């Protein structure tokens with residue numbers, strides 16, 4: 001990567017509201033050059049065989065960085081090289097996460113309030129640089145560091161067991177919808193100190209955000225905003241021993257709105273990633289005999305198995321755009337100040353230069369190295385990788401322990417991939433197993449296992465969840 005120059009000058013973030021609303025592009029300068037016929041449209045649905053072949057073709061055609069389209073007429077770059085990706089993530093002074101620096105937005109061709117995937121600006125840590133990033137990240141980081149991980153391990157186990165209890169007698173389940181999709185939402189909900197019933201609602205709202213029905217997506221985004229604003233207002237009124245209360249009391253003195261955005265970021269950054277890490281790991285175990293026997297023979301620990309999946313079948317396909325703060329040459333491409341660069345995690349993991357060094361000579365498996373990019377790198381790297389690993393490893397282990405004779409109930413070719421270019425996973429993972437028995441009554445087990453909860457829990461909510469949730473919020477005004 002060679003910087004060409006703008007004298008180290010940094011673009012100042014233009015406020016999202018300063019730019020004119022989405023306008024008709026009259027004269028569009030080439031944001032990321034390349035013949036239009038040759039440009040890959042990232043917004044097109046994932047082909048049934050996935051996108052791995054696409055990254056390979058792009059690398060062969062363009063080298064380490066390729067021009068792509070984010071939506072019709074909106075260009076960006078896609079970086080495919082492992083070392084360049086690492087270097088970029090570690091140089092926030094050259095590559096900003098603040099999408100208000102994006103030339104397309106500054107010059108009014110794109111409205112940041114509109115959803116160009118992962119480019120909408122939000123007032124949270126993920127979209128901030130430098131001192132502002134530290135101010136927004138430290139309450140999340142310090143709050144996560146206060147969690148009692150031993151107690152959390154018991155809580156995750158308890159939640160995973162209860163989810164398995166709900167289908168174990170049937171002898172069949174969809175491991176995404178019935179399990180992997182729910183577990184992370186229920187865990188995060190416990191970080192907020194709320195009873196599980198709120199976690200089920202959070203799960204429903206998050207799942208809708210990823211639904212392909214845009215009207216329902218819109219509804220769930222509104223629902224989410226309400227949820228977090230209500231949560232923060234409630235915790236501000238009666239603080240507890242939980243992540244939101246800790247963020248509110250943090251010396252960074254975030255506003256209530258910023259805490260609501262931070263809580264929403266915790267949910268959005270963790271839910272689908274963890275769900276599809278569990279899903280992709282289970283799919284690997286169910287379809288790859290070599291990996292399954294290495295794991296069952298104890299040659300491959302659960303954490304090494306997760307790393308294998310995070311290298312080869314990462315739930316994270318693309319990392320959202322960084323904005324070049326000065327002109328820079330990458331490979332043969334001249335990236336201009338203000339250009340957006342997306343990072344192909346899967347492409348970087350398949351960089352031939354990286355794959356050579358990381359196969360285990362004994363097992364031939366790509367394990368034992370945690371240098372994959374699934375948790376990111378640099379100042380924005382995931383502050384909760386230990387928690388993410390805990391949830392994923394417990395989630396996988398509980399399924400293996402509890403579901404005897406576990407097998408896929410469809411042909412692997414029939415599994416449908418998610419259409420998102422950012423996430424990699426299957427929509428459903430239908431399995432069959434020997435019907436089993438639920439654990440002992442949850443109340444007894446919960447008491448035994450969670451004598452010391454990782455965060456304190458509020459009183460149980462009443463039956464009519466949504467109605468009561470509203471009254472819970474309205475109760476603030478009492």
Ligand code: HEM
Nearest residue numbers: 125126137269270273274277374375376380382383384388
């Ligand atoms: C397997 C599970 C997880 C994966 C693969 C994952 C991955 C990532 C990645 C790649 C980033 C960096 C994004 C970027 O640089 O643009 C990130 C950031 C973040 N993650 Fe995770 N994550 C996981 C679980 C979690 C959990 C459980 C939490 C919280 C409870 C969490 C909270 C966050 C937050 C707050 C950020 C933003 C950090 C910042 O911008 O400074 N993640 N995560």
